[in-house]
Amino acid sequence: MQNKFRGVMQSPVTPLKDDFSLDLPTFERLLDFHVRAGAPAISWPHHKGESLNLTIEERKLFAEAAVKVVSGRVPVTIHVSALAVEDTMALARHAQKIGADGILAITPYFWTPTLEAIEAYFMRLCTSIDLPVLSYNSPSYLAGVEITGELMACLIEKLPNFVGVKEASFNSEKFLEISRAALALRPNFAMLTGVEFLLPSVPLGGVGSYSAAGSICPNLCNALFDTCIAGEWARARELQFKMTRLWHLFKDQYPSSLKGGMVIMGRPVGPTRAPLPTATAERQAYIRTQLEELGVLDSEPHGW
Amino acid sequence: MSFNPGLVHTPLTPFLSDGRIDFELYAKSIEFHLRHGADSLAVPMHAGESVSLSDGERRSLIAFAVERADKRAPVIAHVSDAGTGIAAALAKHAQAAGASAIVATTPYYWTPPPGMILEHFFQIGAAVDIPFFVLNAPEDMAGSKINAALALKLIAKLPNFTGVVDSSLDWQFMIEVLTEASRLRPEFALLAGTELMVSAGAIGASGLFSALAAIAPKLVRELFDLCRAQKFYEARALQEEVAALRHIVKPGGVAALKAAVRAMGRDCGNPRPPLLPLEAGAAKMLAAAIEALPALAAESRSW
Numbered sequence: 001m002q003n004k005f006r007g008v009m010q011s012p013v014t015p016l017k018d019d020f021s022l023d024l025p026t027f028e029r030l031l032d033f034h035v036r037a038g039a040p041a042i043s044w045p046h047h048k049g050e051s052l053n054l055t056i057e058e059r060k061l062f063a064e065a066a067v068k069v070v071s072g073r074v075p076v077t078i079h080v081s082a083l084a085v086e087d088t089m090a091l092a093r094h095a096q097k098i099g100a101d102g103i104l105a106i107t108p109y110f111w112t113p114t115l116e117a118i119e120a121y122f123m124r125l126c127t128s129i130d131l132p133v134l135s136y137n138s139p140s141y142l143a144g145v146e147i148t149g150e151l152m153a154c155l156i157e158k159l160p161n162f163v164g165v166k167e168a169s170f171n172s173e174k175f176l177e178i179s180r181a182a183l184a185l186r187p188n189f190a191m192l193t194g195v196e197f198l199l200p201s202v203p204l205g206g207v208g209s210y211s212a213a214g215s216i217c218p219n220l221c222n223a224l225f226d227t228c229i230a231g232e233w234a235r236a237r238e239l240q241f242k243m244t245r246l247w248h249l250f251k252d253q254y255p256s257s258l259k260g261g262m263v264i265m266g267r268p269v270g271p272t273r274a275p276l277p278t279a280t281a282e283r284q285a286y287i288r289t290q291l292e293e294l295g296v297l298d299s300e301p302h303g304w
Numbered sequence: 305m306s307f308n309p310g311l312v313h314t315p316l317t318p319f320l321s322d323g324r325i326d327f328e329l330y331a332k333s334i335e336f337h338l339r340h341g342a343d344s345l346a347v348p349m350h351a352g353e354s355v356s357l358s359d360g361e362r363r364s365l366i367a368f369a370v371e372r373a374d375k376r377a378p379v380i381a382h383v384s385d386a387g388t389g390i391a392a393a394l395a396k397h398a399q400a401a402g403a404s405a406i407v408a409t410t411p412y413y414w415t416p417p418p419g420m421i422l423e424h425f426f427q428i429g430a431a432v433d434i435p436f437f438v439l440n441a442p443e444d445m446a447g448s449k450i451n452a453a454l455a456l457k458l459i460a461k462l463p464n465f466t467g468v469v470d471s472s473l474d475w476q477f478m479i480e481v482l483t484e485a486s487r488l489r490p491e492f493a494l495l496a497g498t499e500l501m502v503s504a505g506a507i508g509a510s511g512l513f514s515a516l517a518a519i520a521p522k523l524v525r526e527l528f529d530l531c532r533a534q535k536f537y538e539a540r541a542l543q544e545e546v547a548a549l550r551h552i553v554k555p556g557g558v559a560a561l562k563a564a565v566r567a568m569g570r571d572c573g574n575p576r577p578p579l580l581p582l583e584a585g586a587a588k589m590l591a592a593a594i595e596a597l598p599a600l601a602a603e604s605r606s607w
Contacts (some may be wrong), residue, residue: 016568023481170474170475170476171472171473171474171475172473172475172498172500172502172503172504173473173498173500173547174473175503176500176543176544176547177547177551178545180544180548197475197476199507200475200478200502200503200504200506200507201503201508203502203503203506203536203537203540204502204503204540204543205540215350231537233534233536236506237506237507237508240507241479241483244476244479244480244483245483247476248480249477257325296329
């Protein structure tokens, strides 16, 4: 059975009003835009969606909006990672209650937990709900804390709803360590990269990624996935190189640069909450030159 | 300047029981590599314990390898050192000895800032006319690494800066350095510094430096050939076999490589101090783990 988490899945940013409060109508519009632009799935709120700068109540409110607006057209997963594990558990239960299709959870923040602690965490999280759970591995942001291949295998053996990983090491060895361990035990385990590094991962069993730049260039996201699946490597290389330049551009001051870029694409979503900066007019002008140079303005949808 | 070395084997350096280099066995090893799929040789890489050889020994070893290869395959001389002048002198000597190219990584120990790394590489590359490859190996070098911006500056300064050998395995770096550098120098090469060739090959790596070829040359050759033919899906099964071998050998470093070739019937002696040979129990476990790999059944068990 093919895993339903597949392709370049979109994780919307969080639109804010000028006073930094949530902008619900724009969020609804953005969700709809992603679905119409071909997103195979929606997931919110990733770090790109400023998850850690939202209150738990705000997260619940928008999670409900996401499920409602997407309305079964594509799967919706909720990112439940929070500083306090108790909040994560509450967000997971809430996601199940509102009818989400799955949840995504990173290894716990800050405490640099041991492998035993990470195992206990995922055991508790996965047995507290019936929804599919995608794990999230991001050692470079979490002081080297990671899910090893061995731990991944152990979790797969114990947990029927442990169905995939968002792998954000972007490194051949880490990806292979996990894919070898996981796919041998659960062939439809979703090996997903954190952002659109499809060319180096799809040949090794990768089935997609989450998206950094999808609110700017949804067509490029889908074309890159399709060419990789088709094994059209020369074309895939061309698209991957373009995508990587965009990642390089937006990674700087992520996700405020992304929000800056969305202004240029005719889809303004407001400022970014502190401590993250908001893209200045100068930054936006620079982003415009880059998008022009890459041909994004001509090949991607403008406006909503 | 372009030079595609293809599949590069990086032979181990055999030592006699008194610690001297065993040149007789080294000659045998070179023959083995040339008969078992090496397009080029790189000597002595870290797998060849370059850091534990004296300057004189490194010079002898490079000259010996060039002589024994006898134009059947290009020899790439590894000239990394802590001191820029020492590395540059070694590079010069390697060229005089007939090496086809040189390769060097960031200076040992000093973990210098980018400006100093640039100058280090510039002086090494400028010491020779043959192709110069930079080895990016942050894990070996206490985190010291290069980025695409540094590669661009080197291209502007050095006509013989030909490519990067990547052991960082970092997708972002590989993609950036290849795209940025080949805009200025279309023939610029990305070479994989480890046998994790599928991802590197999909990104565009055209060559591979392999230490594991001393253990499983047939497996590495087949993986490399599939990747060069752009058959990345077809290469996945072999890539997983190679990753399994790497997983067994990597934690023990050169000592494990030497234990592994011993298990394969090609004893190269023990590593030099400060490296210690694997303890008997660990060596036995490693031999058993290797024996259990089905992919190695077809590999040669002798010289």
